[in-house]
Each structure stands twice: as structure tokens, then as C-alpha cells.
Amino acid sequence: xxxxERTLPSDARPASNFRPxxxxxALLREKARFVRLETIRLxxxxxxxxxxxVFSAAEIFAALYYDVMDIAHGDPRRPDRDRFLMxxxxxxxxxxxxxxxxxxxDRETLDNYTRLGxxxxxxxxxxxxxxxxxxxxxxxxxxxxxxxxxxxxxxQDRAFNVFVMLGDGEMQEGQVWEAAISAAHHxxxxxxxxxxxxxxQLDGAVDDVMGIExxxxxxxxxxxxxxxxxxxxxxxxxxxxxxxxxDEARTRPCCIIARTLKGKGVSYMETEPGWHLGYLDxxxxxxxxxxxxxRTI
Amino acid sequence: xxxxLSPNSWQxxxxxxxxxxxxxxxDALISxxxxxxxxxxGSADLQYSxxxxxxxxxxxxxYIQFGISEQNMVTAxxxxxxxxxKPYVATFASFLGLLxxxxxxxxxxxxxxxxxxxxxxxxxxxGFYGTSHHATEDIATMRAIADLTVVxxxxxxxxxxxxxxxxxxxxxxxxxxxxGREPDVYPLDTPFTFGKxxxxxxxxxxxxxxxxxxxxxxxxxxRTLNAQGHSVGVIDMPTxxxxxxxxxxxxxxxxxxxxxxxxHNVLGGLGSAIAEVLTDEGAGVRLVRHGIHDEYSLIAPPTxxxxxxxxxxxxxxxxxxxAMGIRKAA
Numbered sequence: 001x002x003x004x005e006r007t008l009p010s011d012a013r014p015a016s017n018f019r020p021x022x023x024x025x026a027l028l029r030e031k032a033r034f035v036r037l038e039t040i041r042l043x044x045x046x047x048x049x050x051x052x053x054v055f056s057a058a059e060i061f062a063a064l065y066y067d068v069m070d071i072a073h074g075d076p077r078r079p080d081r082d083r084f085l086m087x088x089x090x091x092x093x094x095x096x097x098x099x100x101x102x103x104x105x106d107r108e109t110l111d112n113y114t115r116l117g118x119x120x121x122x123x124x125x126x127x128x129x130x131x132x133x134x135x136x137x138x139x140x141x142x143x144x145x146x147x148x149x150x151x152x153x154x155x156q157d158r159a160f161n162v163f164v165m166l167g168d169g170e171m172q173e174g175q176v177w178e179a180a181i182s183a184a185h186h187x188x189x190x191x192x193x194x195x196x197x198x199x200x201q202l203d204g205a206v207d208d209v210m211g212i213e214x215x216x217x218x219x220x221x222x223x224x225x226x227x228x229x230x231x232x233x234x235x236x237x238x239x240x241x242x243x244x245x246x247d248e249a250r251t252r253p254c255c256i257i258a259r260t261l262k263g264k265g266v267s268y269m270e271t272e273p274g275w276h277l278g279y280l281d282x283x284x285x286x287x288x289x290x291x292x293x294x295r296t297i
Numbered sequence: 298x299x300x301x302l303s304p305n306s307w308q309x310x311x312x313x314x315x316x317x318x319x320x321x322x323x324d325a326l327i328s329x330x331x332x333x334x335x336x337x338x339g340s341a342d343l344q345y346s347x348x349x350x351x352x353x354x355x356x357x358x359x360y361i362q363f364g365i366s367e368q369n370m371v372t373a374x375x376x377x378x379x380x381x382x383k384p385y386v387a388t389f390a391s392f393l394g395l396l397x398x399x400x401x402x403x404x405x406x407x408x409x410x411x412x413x414x415x416x417x418x419x420x421x422x423x424g425f426y427g428t429s430h431h432a433t434e435d436i437a438t439m440r441a442i443a444d445l446t447v448v449x450x451x452x453x454x455x456x457x458x459x460x461x462x463x464x465x466x467x468x469x470x471x472x473x474x475x476x477g478r479e480p481d482v483y484p485l486d487t488p489f490t491f492g493k494x495x496x497x498x499x500x501x502x503x504x505x506x507x508x509x510x511x512x513x514x515x516x517x518x519x520r521t522l523n524a525q526g527h528s529v530g531v532i533d534m535p536t537x538x539x540x541x542x543x544x545x546x547x548x549x550x551x552x553x554x555x556x557x558x559x560x561h562n563v564l565g566g567l568g569s570a571i572a573e574v575l576t577d578e579g580a581g582v583r584l585v586r587h588g589i590h591d592e593y594s595l596i597a598p599p600t601x602x603x604x605x606x607x608x609x610x611x612x613x614x615x616x617x618x619x620a621m622g623i624r625k626a627a
Contacts, residue, residue, distance in 0.1 A: 127408065133379070145373065150376075151373070155359070178366035
């Protein structure tokens with residue numbers, strides 16, 4: 001039994017060494033706010049988009065890209081970089097501004113999001129967008145792709161980690177569980193799944209459409225190390241992600257269930273699940289921007 | 298209780314000893330690894346059917362057993378390819394070309410990952426295992442996927458040559474291969490070029506264009522017909538996409554009738570691909586498409602099925618005679 005298994009459930013372990021400083025937390029809060037504001041700005045160009053799917057994941061994007069992941073600034077193809085994949089590819093509009101800030105997407109391209117011939121659409125395309133590690137759009141594939149990357153890294157003695165963000169509705173796809181069985185069997189300890197458990201999908205509440213609980217027990221039963229965290233608590237989330245990444249004794253893949261709120265940051269989206277796909281008139285967008293600017297998450 | 302088994306008894310794992318054509322797959326992959334290629338092979342609980350157990354024994358660190366999860370295997374192969382490895386993953390063609398169609402489109406071809414997909418036991422070669430195990434639609438699905446090369450080798454040596462030639466091929470490839478019981482058409486180490494047809498015989502009355510396991514019986518049929526005074530040509534078209542358009546147009550220019558032969562539905566397969574070229578170019582030649590005529594195959598041992606569907610040498614000769622008759626009547 002590894003040290004990791006002996007200490008389960010690891011949620012209870014002291015994590016003080018991994019906690020971000022106040023300065024880091026302030027930076028990450030600012031980046032999560034930036035993701036939400038840019039999402040509103042870009043969807044104004046497209047006239048339709050997945051605001052609330054990005055808002056539930058904004059802190060996850062911020063923690064991964066501005067703190068946890070080792071990504072090569074200036075070289076989006078460096079072989080030893082950490083990888084990020086999105087099962088919920090419809091939240092890509094929240095990732096593109098980050099890649100633009102890293103210099104992988106030029107400003108004009110970003111501003112013309114979704115316009116004819118632009119590489120940036122509703123879902124991420126690795127062939128067209130530097131910094132996108134894998135294309136997505138068909139729900140349920142990403143964990144398998146991440147598994148392949150994790151096994152490929154291990155086969156070649158590369159120390160990178162693979163982070164795969166999955167939607168909670170995505171748990172209804174069979175291929176996710178094929179990948180889950182396979183990753184545990186092959187002891188893909190460099191694979192981390194992050195489930196954005198915002199509770200809603202297109203047709204309504206996940207629990208009503210096709211219930212997925214008990215989610216933590218399912219992943220544990222499939223042989224994964226499982227953690228549950230408040231996906232908007234940047235202190236707890238960043239601490240956990242740092243801790244998971246640093247744990248070299250782990251022999252299993254790791255699943256983080258991030259409890260989130262769909263539309264987090266904009267009150268009228270938080271209370272109305274129909275915002276999975278929508279458009280904000282400029283006057284309502286202004287209200288959303290004002291709220292995001294004035295609230296601290 | 299411990300009475301010795303009859304010598305006529307055999308285990309499933311002995312099967313691959315009876316399919317010499319498929320042993321070329323492992324051997325070719327082993328030679329690629331020996332040449333320093335970053336090959337990784339994967340199978341979905343069929344390593345004794347496709348012979349990859351031999352590769353697994355040679356290079357256990359370069360082999361991944363995916364269990365019965367074909368879609369996961371295909372997508373994971375794309376993930377492996379992003380790290381610089383060259384993945385070759387294999388399962389029955391009925392599962393690979395149909396069940397995994399969307400994973401091949403989204404994760405392999407759309408993502409431009411140089412994955413090599415090996416769909417084996419294709420066509421009706423699994424005989425009485427039935428429709429679930431037959432693949433008579435995989436050429437149609439695979440050739441409609443952009444940026445995917447589709448190759449149907451005629452025998453084990455051509456499979457081996459194509460696998461070796463694939464090491465530096467830039468695009469993903471779908472290999473449609475048989476059960477490994479096909480008689481050899483080519484000697485070992487015959488060079489293979491993607492996208493090039495191989496002209497075996499030139500004929501003025503008819504040219505038979507075949508792929509996969511139908512090449513050998515097509516050649517036999519042509520020899521029979523030519524011995525009877527006909528002028529029958531045969532072209533092996535191992536690369537179905539990209540198609541050797543020049544070879545088709547040259548045959549159309551010198552033969553009065555063309556005939557495609559494939560172990561596939563006549564809708565969407567090699568015959569359809571040839572018809573597209575003839576139509577595009579306005580070639581005024583009749584094309585008879587021979588194969589499975591939009592139906593699910595009967596249950597029978599494979600050799601009985603090939604005879605029933607006229608995909609053996611005698612059947613192909615019979616269809617060719619009819620095709621020449623059609624030409625004469627017109």
C-alpha cells in the first residue's frame with residue numbers, strides 16, 4: 001500500500017504547505033474576473049454563447065493557468081508542459097482570453113471570435129489554436145485523450161501532468177467510464193480529472209435529466225483517488241490542485257469534484273439555469289459586468 | 298479426468314497459428330521498433346485474433362491492453378500520438394470502422410494525429426459470427442472522413458510493406474485487413490507506395506479493379522478468362538483514399554468495361570469511389586460494381602459465403618463474363 005492510500009481520505013490532510021499567499025490569491029481572483037469579463041465581451045461578438053458554463057469554471061481556469069500548471073510561456077508545444085483538456089469544450093470562450101494573454105492568440109483574432117474563417121469557435125481546435133492541447137466538442141472523449149497523453153508521457157519518462165476538465169452532465173457518457181476503468185487499471189497517476197459539478201445541463205438539472213450521484217463513490221469504486229472541493233474557493237481549490245500535482249507517491253489517477261454554481265458571479269444567471277446557452281443584450285451585459293466588477297468571489 | 302485431449306482439439310489462442318497473414322502485423326511493428334521508431338501498439342481484447350500478442354511479448358512497455366473499450370482505445374491513441382509516439386491500434390473492422398467512427402473523425406482525423414487504425418477480420422470473413430462481426434460498410438464510413446487515408450492490403454506481405462511504409466506517413470491511416478487466411482499475392486518485401494495502384498494484367502475487354510482479399514481470386518478469374526480467349530485486365534487498388542485516379546482513367550481508356558470487386562457493400566465502397574472518378578472526368582465507360590448488394594450477409598463458413606456472393610474466383614469470373622455480355626449487348 002502506498003503512502004497515498006494509507007492517508008485516505010486525503011481531504012482531511014493538513015495542506016498548509018500548499019496554500020497560496022494572499023498576493024497569489026489576489027492575482028487569481030483578478031484572473032477569474034478577467035475570464036468572466038472577457039467571456040461577456042466575446043459572446044457579444046458571437047451573439048450567442050455559454051456564459052454560465054464558463055462562469056462555473058472561471059476559478060478552475062485561473063488556478064490551473066496562472067498557478068498550478070507548468071505551461072511554457074512562449075512555447076505552447078514544449079514536450080514537457082502540463083496538458084489541459086476540456087470535455088466541456090463549450091467553455092472554450094473562457095480559455096481563449098487566457099491564451100491571448102500568454103501571446104498564443106493575437107488580439108485581432110480574439111476580437112473576431114467566431115467570425116468567418118477565425119480559428120476561434122464555440123469549441124477548441126488544436127489544429128488552429130496554439131495552446132489548445134486537444135480539440136473537443138463531442139462530449140465524453142476528453143478523458144480518453146488525456147489518458148493517452150498520460151500514458152505517452154510515462155512511456156517516455158516525461159514528468160508532465162494531464163488535467164482534464166469534465167462537465168457533470170458529461171458523466172452520462174459511457175466513454176468517460178471506459179477511460180475511468182482504463183486509467184485506474186494502468187495506474188495513470190499523472191492524470192487528474194476535474195469535474196465542474198455545477199448541477200445543470202441543457203435540458204435542466206443534472207439530477208432530473210439523468211442522475212449521476214453518488215459521484216464520489218462512483219469514482220472511488222472505479223479505483224480513483226477522489227477529492228471534493230468548493231470550485232469557487234480559490235484558496236482551497238489552488239491548495240488542493242498544488243497538493244495533488246506534488247504528490248509523487250500516488251499510484252492512482254485523481255478525481256477532483258469541484259462543487260460550483262452555474263453562472264457564478266452574475267446573480268440572475270445563478271438563479272436561472274436556462275442560461276446554459278444564451279445572449280445578453282448590451283444593457284443586461286452592462287449589469288453583469290458591473291456585478292462581476294463589484295463582487296468578490 | 299486427465300485424459301489427453303485429441304490432437305484435433307484446439308484453443309482459441311492457437312487460432313493465430315492458422316492466420317499466417319495476420320502474423321505480418323506484429324512482425325512489421327517489431328521491425329519498426331527495432332529501427333528506432335517510437336511505435337506503441339494497442340488492442341481491445343483481441344490480441345490473439347490480430348496477433349499483437351507477439352508484439353506484446355517482445356515489447357511489453359510499448360503495448361497497451363485496452364480491454365473491451367474500443368472507443369476509449371481510439372481516443373487514447375490520439376492522445377498518445379500528441380506526445381510524439383506512433384500508435385497502431387487494432388480491433389475487428391466492424392467495431393473500429395463503425396462503433397468508433399466518431400472517435401476516428403473527431404480525435405484522430407480532425408485532430409490530425411498520425412494514428413494507424415487496424416481494422417481486421419473485415420468484410421464477411423468472420424462468416425457465421427454474423428452481421429455484428431461483419432464489416433461491409435467500413436470503407437464507406439472511413440473514406441468520408443477528411444484527412445484520413447484508407448488502405449486495403451491484398452495479403453500479409455502487402456500489409457507488412459504498408460505498415461513499414463506507414464512509419465513516416467504524415468496522415469492518420471485506416472488499414473482494412475482480412476482474417477489472415479488470404480493466399481499471398483505478393484512476395485515478401487514487395488515495395489508499397491500509398492496512393493498507387495498495381496497493374497497486374499492489361500485487358501481490352503474488361504479491367505477488374507479489386508482490393509483486399511478479392512485481389513487473389515480476381516487474378517485467378519482473369520487467368521481463367523484469358524485462357525478462354527478473353528482479354529481481361531486486373532488492377533489491385535490497395536489505397537482506396539487517396540485513389541489512384543490516373544490508373545482508373547488509363548484503364549477506362551483501354552478497356553470496354555470496368556468492374557470493381559470488393560468485400561463490401563457496393564454502396565460507398567471502392568466501386569463508388571471509382572464511379573466518382575469516372576463521372577468527374579466524363580469517362581464514357583460502363584462500370585459494373587461487384588460486392589455485397591446492400592444486404593446483410595447470410596450466416597455460413599467464410600468460404601461458403603464467398604462462393605454464395607460470387608466473391609471467389611469462379612464467382613468473379615462469372616460476373617465478369619456477364620459484364621462483358623452487357624457490353625456486347627449494348
